[in-house]
Amino acid sequence: MIDKETRIKIAIQKSGRLTDHSLDLLQRCGLKYTRARDQLICFGENMPLDILLVRDDDIPALVRDDVCDLGVVGLNIVEEARLGFQDNGPGEPFSILQRLDYGHCRLCFGYPEDGPVQTVAELAGQRVATSYPNVVADYLRREGIAADVVEFSGAVEIAPSLGRADAICDLVSTGTTMKAHKLREGETILDSEAVILRTPVDIPPAKQEWIDRLLQRIEGVMQVRESKYIMMHAPKSALGQISELLPGSEAPTVLPLEGRDDKVAVHVVCRETVFWETLENLKSIGASSVLVVPVEKMLA
Ligand code: PRP
Ligand code: ZN
Numbered sequence: 245m246i247d248k249e250t251r252i253k254i255a256i257q258k259s260g261r262l263t264d265h266s267l268d269l270l271q272r273c274g275l276k277y278t279r280a281r282d283q284l285i286c287f288g289e290n291m292p293l294d295i296l297l298v299r300d301d302d303i304p305a306l307v308r309d310d311v312c313d314l315g316v317v318g319l320n321i322v323e324e325a326r327l328g329f330q331d332n333g334p335g336e337p338f339s340i341l342q343r344l345d346y347g348h349c350r351l352c353f354g355y356p357e358d359g360p361v362q363t364v365a366e367l368a369g370q371r372v373a374t375s376y377p378n379v380v381a382d383y384l385r386r387e388g389i390a391a392d393v394v395e396f397s398g399a400v401e402i403a404p405s406l407g408r409a410d411a412i413c414d415l416v417s418t419g420t421t422m423k424a425h426k427l428r429e430g431e432t433i434l435d436s437e438a439v440i441l442r443t444p445v446d447i448p449p450a451k452q453e454w455i456d457r458l459l460q461r462i463e464g465v466m467q468v469r470e471s472k473y474i475m476m477h478a479p480k481s482a483l484g485q486i487s488e489l490l491p492g493s494e495a496p497t498v499l500p501l502e503g504r505d506d507k508v509a510v511h512v513v514c515r516e517t518v519f520w521e522t523l524e525n526l527k528s529i530g531a532s533s534v535l536v537v538p539v540e541k542m543l544a
Pocket of ligand 1: 422
């Protein structure tokens with residue numbers, strides 16, 4: 245039995261596109277855990293936090309019902325659940341604490357390449373297959389289009405070739421699935437990424453303190469994800485250009501180089517992706533010995 249007064253329970257997807265990222269995020273926040281034999285609960289060893297591994301579609305209800313304090317799930321599933329819960333009366337079923345900037349994908353219409361329907365407007369009187377019936381129906385209602393929403397729990401992309409639908413609305417990440425099924429990607433109705441949900445119920449202070457700490461660490465992890473520490477030798481006269489080439493960099497540290505009056509050592513933290521092109525440009529303005537190293541932790 246897990247102590248509900250003091251231990252935080254966080255639900256994450258058991259196996260799917262968010263699983264590895266979500267476990268990795270918690271580990272980067274310092275969590276060490278052991279996985280129970282049934283593999284469904286991971287017990288935190290150094291934080292009062294336990295992980296429940298569940299189906300992603302179940303996460304919104306687990307958080308709404310306060311079975312879990314927190315949940316990590318895609319916005320696509322959050323929105324589908326939120327619209328579904330509206331029938332149960334007013335009041336927010338959960339709140340979104342933070343967007344996590346991974347698991348990016350979009351909910352899009354897909355039209356058979358050689359079919360008559362190629363836009364949302366042409367969907368009037370036609371059938372659209374989806375696993376997101378609430379989101380799609382809500383969108384069509386707002387657009388004023390009367391179409392039949394046919395619910396599929398999986399393999400939505402084969403609905404048109406089975407003669408069960410005239411179009412689909414499904415998640416697209418790379419676009420490979422739609423292309424492979426000769427579907428043309430149409431209008432996007434939702435941009436999704438992983439988010440953290442929080443229960444609507446009050447949380448005891450001892451637990452809340454740990455949640456605040458976790459959120460702060462998550463922010464730190466997100467900040468350093470693309471961050472690099474860059475070191476180089478450069479002509480003093482190029483300092484201005486270097487700052488321009490490295491947007492998002494903090495005020496650089498400039499150090500003298502023994503026996504060199506014209507050149508200095510420059511150290512900068514750059515919060516954006518550093519591309520090869522940038523390094524080549526640095527070289528062309530006279531920088532040499534350029535080193536780019538990853539940043540592991542950052543506390544603002
Ligand atoms: C989604 C969607 C497609 C695929 C699209 O399924 O239903 O099958 O991903 O990705 P692509 O554009 O990169 O080809 P997902 O893997 O999320 O599984 P689920 O729908 O069963 O949750
Ligand atoms: Zn799913």
